[in-house]
Amino acid sequence: MASIKDAIEECITDPNSAFKFLVLAIPLFMAYSPVISGAKELSEVQENISNFTAYDPWWGLGSIILMFGLSLITTHNVINSNNMVLPTCNIFSFIFQTLKGIFCLAPIFVVYSIIPAILITNAGKFIPEDFANLINFIITAIFQICMFSSYILYSRNYSMKDSFNLKLIFETIVETGIGVIFCGIMLGLANLIITGFIVYVFSVFKLIGTPLFIYIFSFITVMNVAIFAHCLAQVGYEKLIKEENKDKII
Numbered sequence: 001m002a003s004i005k006d007a008i009e010e011c012i013t014d015p016n017s018a019f020k021f022l023v024l025a026i027p028l029f030m031a032y033s034p035v036i037s038g039a040k041e042l043s044e045v046q047e048n049i050s051n052f053t054a055y056d057p058w059w060g061l062g063s064i065i066l067m068f069g070l071s072l073i074t075t076h077n078v079i080n081s082n083n084m085v086l087p088t089c090n091i092f093s094f095i096f097q098t099l100k101g102i103f104c105l106a107p108i109f110v111v112y113s114i115i116p117a118i119l120i121t122n123a124g125k126f127i128p129e130d131f132a133n134l135i136n137f138i139i140t141a142i143f144q145i146c147m148f149s150s151y152i153l154y155s156r157n158y159s160m161k162d163s164f165n166l167k168l169i170f171e172t173i174v175e176t177g178i179g180v181i182f183c184g185i186m187l188g189l190a191n192l193i194i195t196g197f198i199v200y201v202f203s204v205f206k207l208i209g210t211p212l213f214i215y216i217f218s219f220i221t222v223m224n225v226a227i228f229a230h231c232l233a234q235v236g237y238e239k240l241i242k243e244e245n246k247d248k249i250i
Contacts, residue, residue, distance in 0.1 A: 002179055002234035004186040004227070011074075011226045014085040021226075024066055025218040031059035032214050069098030070222065071229035075155040078233035079241070086226060097158060104160040108150050116143045145177040146170075152236035172239045179235035187228055194220065 011017060073087040073094065087094050116139045127135050146169055154163035169176075198216060202208045 002183050002186075002231045002238070004183065004190060004231060007227045007230035007234070008190070010078075010085045011223065011230055016089065017086055020086050020089070021219055021222045024070060024222045025215060027059055027066060028063040028221055029211075029215045029218040031063045032218065065098060065102070067222070067225045068102065069094055071225050071232075072101045072151075072155050073097055074226050074229035075152065075233040075236070076158065078230050079152070079156050079236050085230065100158065101154065104158075105151060105154055105163065108163055109147055112143045112147050112150070116140050141177070142173065145173050145180065148180050148232065149173070149176050149236075149240060152176075152232055152240055155233070156236070156241070168240060175239040176235060179239055180232065183228060183231035183235065187224060187231070191220075191224065 070087060074085060076082075076097075077085050077087075119139050120136045149169040149172070150163040153165055153168070154160065156162060195217075198220075199208065202210075202213050207213055
């Protein structure tokens with residue numbers, strides 16, 4: 001079973017990890033809506049920041065792309081036992097692998113989104129209404145796990161061909177699904193402790209909604225993406241890669 005403790009430790013202690021998280025948190029900070037500040041009266045500096053960052057879809061899109069790149073390269077490094085866990089500071093390599101990953105995985109994710117939508121639409125004609133929600137949930141969950149499996153298989157060698165290994169994906173769908181859910185729950189519990197403490201401290205000093213508060217949560221979000229990507233690599237190695245190689249003679 002994937003270890004959230006190992007994922008946190010290796011992501012935090014990776015060379016220059018703090019600097020990388022700080023830099024990647026900037027566009028995410030810029031994408032956040034000032035609605036977080038609520039009805040609290042803002043200072044002039046906060047007003048300027050709010051006016052600049054409010055509802056800007058370009059910052060949001062940029063953040064999503066960067067988070068995807070961070071996740072993809074982190075999963076690749078961990079699953080291949082590379083010396084570094086996080087991406088290197090080589091921005092050109094980062095951009096290339098990120099764009100390549102989007103180009104290769106986007107069609108797969110679209111297919112995995114369309115198929116369950118078609119199945120759910122047609123299933124509703126034959127399934128009693130009382131069971132419709134349950135069936136819809138099961139179908140959606142299956143294809144979401146397929147997305148995670150395709151992502152993991154692609155990240156190992158950055159090979160689009162690997163991500164289409166449907167036989168392996170469906171043979172390990174239960175184990176992979178359990179692993180991904182376990183990682184999500186463990187990471188969620190860890191965040192309850194961390195974010196709970198931060199919110200408490202900032203509430204005591206009445207700093208909730210300030211730029212510093214938003215930036216810290218941006219930083220935590222980036223760190224969470226890296227940690228979850230590390231966990232996905234562990235799940236992939238334990239469930240997918242071992243299953244793929246079980247019949248090979250070493």
